[in-house]
Amino acid sequence: MYTIGSVIKHEREKRGISQEELCFGICAVSTLSRIEHSEQTPTMEKAMALLDRLGLEGSAYLSFVSNEEYEFYKISRNVGGMLANRQYLEAYEYVTDKKKLMDKNKFRRQLSDTITAVKKCFIDRQYETAISMTEEAIRYTCPQFDKSKKIRFFMTDMEVNVINVMAVSYWWSKKNIIALNLLINLVDALSEQYSTIGVDSFRYPMILCNLAKWLNEQHRFEEACEYIEIGRRACIKSGKMRMLPFFCCCRATTLQSMNCCEDEILREYISAYIMFKN
Numbered sequence: 001m002y003t004i005g006s007v008i009k010h011e012r013e014k015r016g017i018s019q020e021e022l023c024f025g026i027c028a029v030s031t032l033s034r035i036e037h038s039e040q041t042p043t044m045e046k047a048m049a050l051l052d053r054l055g056l057e058g059s060a061y062l063s064f065v066s067n068e069e070y071e072f073y074k075i076s077r078n079v080g081g082m083l084a085n086r087q088y089l090e091a092y093e094y095v096t097d098k099k100k101l102m103d104k105n106k107f108r109r110q111l112s113d114t115i116t117a118v119k120k121c122f123i124d125r126q127y128e129t130a131i132s133m134t135e136e137a138i139r140y141t142c143p144q145f146d147k148s149k150k151i152r153f154f155m156t157d158m159e160v161n162v163i164n165v166m167a168v169s170y171w172w173s174k175k176n177i178i179a180l181n182l183l184i185n186l187v188d189a190l191s192e193q194y195s196t197i198g199v200d201s202f203r204y205p206m207i208l209c210n211l212a213k214w215l216n217e218q219h220r221f222e223e224a225c226e227y228i229e230i231g232r233r234a235c236i237k238s239g240k241m242r243m244l245p246f247f248c249c250c251r252a253t254t255l256q257s258m259n260c261c262e263d264e265i266l267r268e269y270i271s272a273y274i275m276f277k278n
Contacts, residue, residue: 004047009036011054015196017154022053024153025141044069045107049141052156055199071101072108076158079115083161092119106140107158113137114162121165127173134166147182151189160190160203164210171214180218183211187227205234205243209250216254224254241275248272 012022023032026049027042034040035050042050044066051057075098082091095102095115102112114137121130138145142153147166155163163186171179186207194200208231215224228251235244252268255261 003038004042005035005038005040007056008032008047008050008054011056012036015054015198017054017196021154022050025143026050026053043105044073045105048073049107049156049158052158053154053193053197055194055197068101068104075101076111079111083115083118086122088118088122091115092123110137110140110158110162113140114158114165117162117165117169121169121172125172127169130169131166131173134162134169138162138166147178149185151185153189154193154197155189157201157203160186160201160207164203164207168210176214176218180211180214183207183214187211187230191230200234200238200240202238202240204238205231205240205247208234209243209246212247212250212254216250216257219257221254221258225251228254245272245275248275 008022012019019029019032019036023029026032027035027046031040031042032050035042035046075095079091079095082088082094092115095112099112102108113133117130117133117137120126120133135145135147138159141156141159145151151163163182167179167182167186170176170182190201190204190207194204208227212224212227212231215221215227228247231247232244235241235247248268248271252265252272255265255268
């Protein structure tokens with residue numbers, strides 16, 4: 001019979017990922033070793049985080065979790081939907097209402113603090129507070145995170161979201177170079193991670209689109225075009241086409257800034273229009 005630990009071990013080894021790379025910030029290597037050998041049963045949060053870094057859906061594990069753990073799973077999924085629909089205040093109020101549950105461990109606190117940072121950034125425009133909260137949130141599971149250095153660890157979707165919100169907060173607080181370097185480092189790390197696990201995050205195209213727009217605003221047009229093409233390929237590869245028209249609009253804007261052929265610019269806008277209509 002397969003246990004959650006044997007699945008993690010099999011998928012980790014298949015991808016050529018070391019125990020140290022997989023469990024960094026989530027648990028000790030010795031803990032992961034016991035989990036993989038079915039000597040220890042992980043909490044749902046640890047199991048989901050490990051599976052997430054491997055690009056796997058963790059919902060198959062839910063038949064083995066407690067009612068409280070399943071409640072957190074539902075909260076995280078519901079919040080994800082709210083963020084996708086830009087319901088930032090609703091997400092904040094929803095998580096705040098569950099504060100007692102969300103304070104139980106670092107994985108739940110990371111989600112709770114990130115949602116608060118989203119509210120501070122997108123609604124309250126308190127960018128410095130949002131920056132502080134995201135920098136604290138990322139260190140719950142990535143204690144050695146340094147925004148000025150390359151990202152050298154595999155990330156969960158939650159960790160990706162934290163860093164993205166951090167970058168947006170820096171950008172809107174007019175600290176553009178820090179924001180750009182954060183997103184460039186994030187994209188580079190994700191590109192390496194996804195080439196290893198073979199699965200793209202649904203947030204990847206959104207991050208690439210933000211990066212391309214920011215580079216365009218900084219008149220770094222050639223770099224913007226490169227990331228637009230990477231974003232287009234990511235949309236097509238993953239089958240998540242929602243961001244594709246945004247890349248067309250972004251490319252049209254970049255071509256305009258470069259004084260390119262009007263026909264080429266118009267084609268991009270027409271493509272975006274057709275995709276939006278569909």
